[in-house]
Amino acid sequence: MSIKVLADVTSPREAGLIILGSTLTVDDVALRIVEVEAYGGEKVGPWPDPAAHSYRGQTPRNRVMFGRAGLLYVYRSYGMHFCMNISYGPTGVAGGVLLRAAEVVAGDDVVKERRSRARHKYDWARGPGNLGSSVGISLADNGLDVFDPTSRVRLQLGEAEIWSEGPRVGVSTAADIPWRLWIPDSSAVSAYRRSPRAPADS
DNA sequence: TTCATGATAAGG
DNA sequence: CTTATCATGAAC
Numbered sequence: 001m002s003i004k005v006l007a008d009v010t011s012p013r014e015a016g017l018i019i020l021g022s023t024l025t026v027d028d029v030a031l032r033i034v035e036v037e038a039y040g041g042e043k044v045g046p047w048p049d050p051a052a053h054s055y056r057g058q059t060p061r062n063r064v065m066f067g068r069a070g071l072l073y074v075y076r077s078y079g080m081h082f083c084m085n086i087s088y089g090p091t092g093v094a095g096g097v098l099l100r101a102a103e104v105v106a107g108d109d110v111v112k113e114r115r116s117r118a119r120h121k122y123d124w125a126r127g128p129g130n131l132g133s134s135v136g137i138s139l140a141d142n143g144l145d146v147f148d149p150t151s152r153v154r155l156q157l158g159e160a161e162i163w164s165e166g167p168r169v170g171v172s173t174a175a176d177i178p179w180r181l182w183i184p185d186s187s188a189v190s191a192y193r194r195s196p197r198a199p200a201d202s
Numbered sequence: 203t204t205c206a207t208g209a210t211a212a213g214g
Numbered sequence: 215c216t217t218a219t220c221a222t223g224a225a226c
Contacts, residue, residue, distance in 0.1 A: 053210095053211095056211085056212075059210085059211070060210090060211095061209095061210060061211080075209095075210085076208095076209055076210075077209090078207075078208070078209080079207070079208030079209040079210080080207065080208065080209080
């Protein structure tokens, strides 16, 4: 059911809306997703997106996003942070929703240990790298089925009643496509930072 | 507001 | 080999 919905989306934005407000569980830690970014896929496909890892085709790193919907795509960002995406769309068509920020709703003790340098609780999973760190994700989790009840990483879909939309953070191309979605009344939402390489706003 | 960090992938 | 990237925290 959940997988079917993500497999049948007609746009990256729709996939992002499905993920926003959902609950991510990793071992004893549970997060409420309050900020996501939708990414499209290949140049030749339904959602060409120059900012997507999959835009220039399949590589060893991004191959999970070419698989079926509901798989966890973990990548190493800037050589040091682990970030998480949920794949969507039909098998063979790349697409992913980046999990950018969340509120910790269970497992406070272990998260507090992992994020001991964070000043406030709302900083624990604020930003994609921090989110990954808070749940202790690694490349070993790449490709897990988040709708498999036996999986270490699981996603329970839930809807956001109210949300906002705007341009994605840090991307230098397609910088004005409003595929960043967030829940405005959450302090865990990360700060907007436009890429210095992106063209100036119009 | 700028900078070091440093794996992956594309381009020269 | 050189450059850019779905980022972060600390220095300036």
